[in-house]
Amino acid sequence: MVAKSDWHAFSVLVVDDEIGMQTILKKALSKQFGQVHTAGTIEDAEVIRQSHHLDLIILDINLPGQTGLEWQESIASDSRNYDVIFMTGYAELDTAIQALRLGAADFILKPFNLENMLQAVRRCMDRRLVERTNFALQREIEKNNPIEIIGNADKTLQLKQMVAQLAPSNAAVLIEGESGTGKELVARGLHQLSNRNGPFVPLNCGAIAPDLLESELFGHTSGAFTGAKKGREGLFRVANNGTLFLDEIGEMPIGMQSSLLRALEQKAIRPVGSEKEIPVDVRIVAATNRNLLEEVEKGNFRKDLFYRLNVLTVSLPALRERKADLACLTEHFSHMIAKEMGLKPIHWAHEDIVAMSHYDWPGNIRELKNMIERCILLGKPPVDHWSGLQGNTPLHQETAFDVAIEQKETECSCMPEMDVYPEHWTLKEVEKKHIITVVDLHDGNKSAAARQLGVARKTLERKFKEWSEESA
Structure with missing residues (x-):
């Protein structure tokens, strides 16, 4: 295997309902990876995925409740910045084809020899190391390019x-x-x-x-x-x-x-x-x-x-005097930071820019860049951090970014109690009510609501369009 320092900056998530399998893989991978997370259900895995940067997911297909394939398909619209190695005890051709369609880096049959798994991991990480090295070299080249002051305010x-x-x-x-x-x-x-x-x-x-x-x-x-x-x-x-x-x-x-x-x-x-x-x-x-x-x-x-x-x-x-530049500055830093980390480009939703425009940015462009970097590392869009500050606490009075994050995470740590739906309601009516409730919880941010519901944003847009046409 490679030296610990080569992969120490990488993080991996092992998702398997067998505690023994989690233990074996965590012990083997902890020798190389800086962070090794484990989960026994898709629900726990999604919490880890939302709160941590991941480079690799080792995912069992046959899990209680939602399967590994269903989970990956539901989050396919997100910016994928990790590799996935699927595990299964059933060698079905259709399953293998679906895994490959979802971008699987490898497909391992259970029971497997540990060395076979480590070889698959090595192939993924070696490829990622090459990508990061190339990005670093490209970054050095870009330093010699003409300096550009971003913005059109x-x-x-x-x-x-x-x-x-x-x-x-x-x-x-x-x-x-x-x-x-x-x-x-x-x-x-x-x-x-x-x-x-x-x-x-x-x-x-x-x-x-x-x-x-x-x-x-x-x-x-x-x-x-x-x-x-x-x-x-x-x-x-x-x-x-x-x-x-x-x-x-x-x-x-x-x-x-x-x-x-x-x-x-x-x-x-x-x-x-x-x-x-x-x-x-x-x-x-x-x-x-x-x-x-x-x-x-x-x-x-x-x-x-x-x-x-x-x-x-x-x-x-100051940045508060040129807020018209927030959109292009955010896009610029998102692409630049993603390149430095060897990740795919990040595109924030319109709601993210609107949320940032309500803040006075006392730390100016440096604070903006640091916030974007933090959002990319945590896998959370800016609106998730800032929408919680609207209301009683004016944005310009906040002095610490951590306070903003802590407040938002406290507010969204659990769902409010839902109304009991009438027994005579159809499944379609219950679905509509639930989706609208979750969207309202996120202040109309459909991107954040889609992430919580485990569907693509396009799915929500299609649902709202159908409901609008039905009521017309």
Whole structure:
């Protein structure tokens, strides 16, 4: 078998009504997989599928109640991002054909040799490893593609126009905006659209210890300080003929600001421990989520450095000011994250975008991306997290995303008591009443209702169309 580290990021679900079979497979697979879930019924399996990301399902066909084949057919409309290995003790041709039609990766007959099962698992996981490796390589290639600012809201279009207008200049640029608005993305866009042929070099000024920041920027000579056994080029020299992006410039210590100002004015740097100045040709793009003028008044930021950096200014709008971009941003991040994970593209329903538009996104685009990633990992659409916040608790007052999830999961943890249907009702009338009740429970979200009912959304759409035609 392969080493544990190869499959440790993968998760598997074993569905079999025999406890002994669950135990054997869990013991064998736990040596390779990071997570091994087990279930004895389709109901338990569906709970696990809804709440966890899965890479592989080992599924017994003959289960009490709903069969494995029926379950897979009922969820076929969902985005399939896992392989399925079917198990059965009955070698019927029709059953095998149906399993293959449902996209089975393999078909194992009981009783089986454990090594045969592990070989089938290996084939699935090796193929998935290759897919993820290819996606990772493609991601590296895409990093060299032109930076694109996503969105068509008025403020976004104005931002794109300003970036294109300022990019050819060699003047310093100060990017202002709240945390998470995409300041580094804009800085990269300025660099890529410029005529500079050097690299783009980012540095977060708040992430470097103050006593190391000078060496990080300007470099140092051998023996310049304790532990400096050999010389080092600073980021100014690395970024020569390119762009140096100084993120969170407001975090830079006041003593270091004077050294930076001198380097900008002289267009030369002096490595720590050296007496010689080295000329550099670097364009500076700085970014901050602070009000630097207020920092100047407080004495936390040098006025002369502020004016030196603030030759050109780009102000990034908060996400709450460009909610028209939510749909395309959500689609962009969903595809990007799915690719990074080696999963199939995710398409959210219209209800998901509507639910997100009622939130003010204090964490801006970074918060949106993190939420989408979390939804993909949990296998839950955004509306399942956000619809529970409507009503007494305004969305913009929530400060923690976990609170939103916890509240929604508490509300939907169990179905309300259903009305007792009259005995004279036909099965068709009971079905209609039950479907409408579940749809109402999910605030009209047919995608969420379909998942709970175990049917495709198209089935619900067809039912509602039939009822509408009957009442016409």
